[in-house]
Amino acid sequence: MGRSRATGVASVYPSTGQQTGPGFDFTAHIRYLCEDVCSRIPELGHVDMSRVAVCYSQARKRVRHGLHASLTPLRFENGAQTGIRRGRRYTCQQLFGASGQEILYILRFYLPRFMDEDFEQKLSTVFHELWHISPNFDGDLRRHRGRCYMHTHSEAAYNSQMKLLAQDWLDRRPPHKIYRFLEKNFDQLEGDHGRVLAIRIPRPKLIPLDS
Numbered sequence: 380m381g382r383s384r385a386t387g388v389a390s391v392y393p394s395t396g397q398q399t400g401p402g403f404d405f406t407a408h409i410r411y412l413c414e415d416v417c418s419r420i421p422e423l424g425h426v427d428m429s430r431v432a433v434c435y436s437q438a439r440k441r442v443r444h445g446l447h448a449s450l451t452p453l454r455f456e457n458g459a460q461t462g463i464r465r466g467r468r469y470t471c472q473q474l475f476g477a478s479g480q481e482i483l484y485i486l487r488f489y490l491p492r493f494m495d496e497d498f499e500q501k502l503s504t505v506f507h508e509l510w511h512i513s514p515n516f517d518g519d520l521r522r523h524r525g526r527c528y529m530h531t532h533s534e535a536a537y538n539s540q541m542k543l544l545a546q547d548w549l550d551r552r553p554p555h556k557i558y559r560f561l562e563k564n565f566d567q568l569e570g571d572h573g574r575v576l577a578i579r580i581p582r583p584k585l586i587p588l589d590s
Contacts, residue, residue: 403572406433408560409488413509419551420544423509425516431484432474435577438492447493447500450508451485453583454518461588472583483518485580491565499542501561506541506548 410433417426438445453471455462461470474482486508493501513519560568569575 401572402574402576403560403568405435405488405490405494405560405568405575405577409433409505412557412561413486413505415553415557416505416509416548419553420548422544423506423512425514426509426512427516429476429478430480430482430516431486431512432476432482432580433486433488433578434580435488435490436579438489441491441495443492443495445492446489447496447504448486448488448508450511450520451487451583452513452518452520453481453483453485456519456522458513458515458517458519464585468588469585470588471585474580474583483516484512485583487580488577490575490577494563494565494568498562499545502545502549502558503538503541506544507538510541510544 410428413426413431413433414428417423417428453474454460455471461468463469474485476482493504496504511520513521563571565575
């Protein structure tokens with residue numbers, strides 16, 4: 380369990396449990412935010428955050444362009460446990476939560492890049508990733524019609540829709556304490572709390588089933 384010099388994030392691995400001592404628990408705060416979003420926004424009411432693992436990855440460079448967050452489905456199309464990749468049949472490595480339930484998605488934030496965006500962009504990013512979760516909540520992604528099944532025919536229109544959903548959530552008056560941390564950048568969080576704690580989860584492997 381080591382501390383990254385590039386980001387100041389102290390990695391907490393699930394097998395070791397939560398690290399004790401002072402610091403800002405990014406994983407707990409972003410999970411609490413997502414739970415509140417899914418409880419208030421009907422369009423995301425199908426999301427069971429107890430089966431979504433929340434973690435971070437270290438952004439290699441301290442620049443604003445690049446990935447800010449990502450959602451990894453742990454099953455294949457329509458929730459199938461096996462799928463075909465380049466002519467071979469695979470299954471995905473399984474991940475289980477503390478209570479033994481199967482995890483269906485991994486929600487990953489790239490630090491410090493995610494926290495260095497402005498408030499509106501950070502909140503929109505949260506909605507962007509949660510919206511990718513299939514309405515069936517079966518471990519697959521939400522699939523739109525056409526070739527661009529991830530973001531429809533227009534990613535700009537998709538992003539605009541996420542901003543509207545984010546504003547809808549704010550209009551429902553969630554407690555400020557839930558999203559207050561998004562109003563700060565990474566350096567401000569670290570300065571206020573001494574360090575930032577977050578869970579790191581290795582990327583799941585695809586396991587070939589064909590000999």
